[in-house]
Structure formats: C-alpha cells, structure tokens
Amino acid sequence: MDYQKKAILIVDDEEDLTWSIxxxxxxxxxxxxxxxxxxxxxxxxxxxKNHVDLLITDVKMPGISGLELVNIVLKKYPxxxxxxxxxxxxxxxxxxxxxxxxxxxxxxxxxxxxxRETVYTALNIPEQNIRNSLLNTRIKEIIxxxxxxxxxxxxTFHRGISQGVVYFKQGEIVHAECGELEGENALFNILDWxxxxxxxxxxxxxxxxxxxxxxxxxxxxxxxx
Numbered sequence: 722m723d724y725q726k727k728a729i730l731i732v733d734d735e736e737d738l739t740w741s742i743x744x745x746x747x748x749x750x751x752x753x754x755x756x757x758x759x760x761x762x763x764x765x766x767x768x769x770k771n772h773v774d775l776l777i778t779d780v781k782m783p784g785i786s787g788l789e790l791v792n793i794v795l796k797k798y799p800x801x802x803x804x805x806x807x808x809x810x811x812x813x814x815x816x817x818x819x820x821x822x823x824x825x826x827x828x829x830x831x832x833x834x835x836x837r838e839t840v841y842t843a844l845n846i847p848e849q850n851i852r853n854s855l856l857n858t859r860i861k862e863i864i865x866x867x868x869x870x871x872x873x874x875x876x877t878f879h880r881g882i883s884q885g886v887v888y889f890k891q892g893e894i895v896h897a898e899c900g901e902l903e904g905e906n907a908l909f910n911i912l913d914w915x916x917x918x919x920x921x922x923x924x925x926x927x928x929x930x931x932x933x934x935x936x937x938x939x940x941x942x943x944x945x946x
Contacts, residue, residue, distance in 0.1 A: 727844050728771070729755045732764045732778040732790065733806065742777070745833045752850060753840070761785025765793065773801065775844055777836075780807040780814055792819045802843045806831070834862055838869060860912055861940055863920065868892045868936040875925035878917045885911035888927040894939060895930045904931035908939065 729746070731739045739757040746755045756771070758764050761784055764776070776794060780787040791803055796819075804825040807814050818824060825843045827836050841851055860878060864887060867876060871892035878885045885899035887908060899907035932939070 726752060726754050727774040727846075729753050729775045729777060729840065730764060730767060730773045731755060731757045732759070732761065732776065732782070732787070734759050734779070734782045738779075742833065742836065746837070750837070752846060761787070761790040761793075764790055768794065768798065773798075775802045775804065775840065777804045777806065777840075780805055780809060788814065788818060791824070795820045795822055804836070804839055804843055806836075834865060835869070838866065860914060860917060864894070864912075864936070865940060867922075868894065873924065873926060874922055875927070876920055876922050878911055878914070878920045880914045880917045883914075885914070887911065888925065888929075890927070890930075892936070894932050894936045896927050896932060905934070905939065908932065909942075912940075 731742050733739045736757070736759055739759070743755040743757050746753050756767065756773075758767055761778075761782060764778070765785075767773070776791070778787040778790055782790075785793075787805055787807075791805065794801055795803070799822070802825075803822075804827060805814060806827055806829055808829045814826065825839050827839055840846075863876065867874065867889055869892065873890050875889070876887045878887070883900070885907065886897065887894060888896040894908065897904060897908035897911065899910045902910055934942075
C-alpha cells in the first residue's frame with residue numbers, strides 16, 4: 722500500500738522561520754506536505770477548509786497566541802497532533818494548556834533535524850517509511866539521527882560498488898569499516914560520499930571499538946555542509 726503523505730501546518734509570525742522549516746521538509750522528506758500561515762486566525766481558517774494531520778505552532782504570536790490556538794484546535798479536532806515551538810520551558814507551557822492530550826515541544830533555538838525527529842514521533846511514522854525517506858538525506862544527517870536516538874545498531878551504506886559500515890553503541894559511534902579502512906578514517910571516507918544509493922539498518926552489538934571521540938565532535942570535524 723502506498724504511503725499517504727501527512728499534512729503539516731506550520732504557524733509562526735516569523736515568516737522566515739516557517740519558510741525555512743517548510744523548505745527543509747520539502748528538500749529532505751517525501752513523507753509530508755507542508756503549509757505555512759503567519760497567525761492563529763489564518764491557521765483556523767486553513768483547517769476549516771483543509772485536512773491537517775499535525776499542527777506546528779509557536780507559543781508567542783500577536784493576536785491568537787499559540788496557547789489559545791492549541792486549546793481551540795484540540796477542542797474542535799481532538800485527534801490533531803501538536804508540536805509547540807517555545808523559548809519558554811515546556812513544563813510552564815504545558816500547565817497553561819486546557820488538554821490532557823500529549824503535546825510535543827521543541828525549545829528554541831533548535832536544530833531542524835530535532836524537529837524532524839519530533840514530527841516522526843508525533844505522527845508515529847513507521848520505521849520503514851522513515852528509512853526510505855532518509856535516502857534523500859545526507860549521510861551526516863542519517864548518522865546524527867541514529868546517534869540522537871541512542872541506538873545500538875549497524876548502518877550499512879552503499880554507493881555504486883562501494884560499501885561502508887558504521888557501528889553504534891547507545892548512540893555513540895564506536896567503529897566503522899570502508900574497504901580496507903577502519904575507525905575514523907573509514908568514517909570520514911563514508912561521510913565524503915555525500916549521498917548514497919541505499920542503506921540498511923539493524924540491531925547489532927559490536928565487540929570491536931576503534932572510535933572513541935563523541936559523535937558530535939566527529940561530525941563537526943568532518944566539515945560536511
């Protein structure tokens with residue numbers, strides 16, 4: 722069965738931010754359709770005319786605030802999934818919401834990859850669909866996604882006749898192999914590929930450890946932009 726794209730409505734009076742988020746999803750993900758509005762009133766009008774699976778909204782906006790918007794939306798559309806972008810603590814915002822439904826939060830400033838992970842979680846996207854979607858993503862982001870998920874697993878990347886393998890233990894990169902290369906040299910060689918033809922992932926424990934630096938330091942060193 723073909724996957725039906727989920728509709729995401731992004732609401733923020735900072736139009737540069739909504740444009741950046743929408744552009745990021747259009748370029749890196751084929752699981753979603755994104756729509757942008759700049760006020761709570763526009764969001765309510767849009768939802769009256771269009772189906773929306775996920776609402777992403779800022780908390781502080783002129784007119785109807787994000788808090789008011791979410792309270793209105795969840796009374797009218799109780800099955801709606803919601804992510805709130807906030808510069809305040811999520812606990813403080815949660816106490817001002819008139820709903821028992823779980824709300825997801827990302828605290829500003831945030832990385833777009835973190836928002837993407839939160840979207841996957843909020844919409845309960847099947848892992849196979851996520852994996853297929855990540856093919857459009859740079860290797861660096863696939864590795865960062867795996868690290869942030871805290872996984873113990875193995876990723877095997879394929880580009881043409883070349884194959885590279887990266888091993889993770891509880892979210893840290895512990896070993897890599899690429900041809901005759903091992904360790905950091907193998908990892909950086911894989912990262913230099915940019916994009917790949919396909920990759921596979923499965924749970925795997927590796928006894929060998931050739932990499933000891935934390936993953937953020939490794940990916941920053943790679944200087945892949």
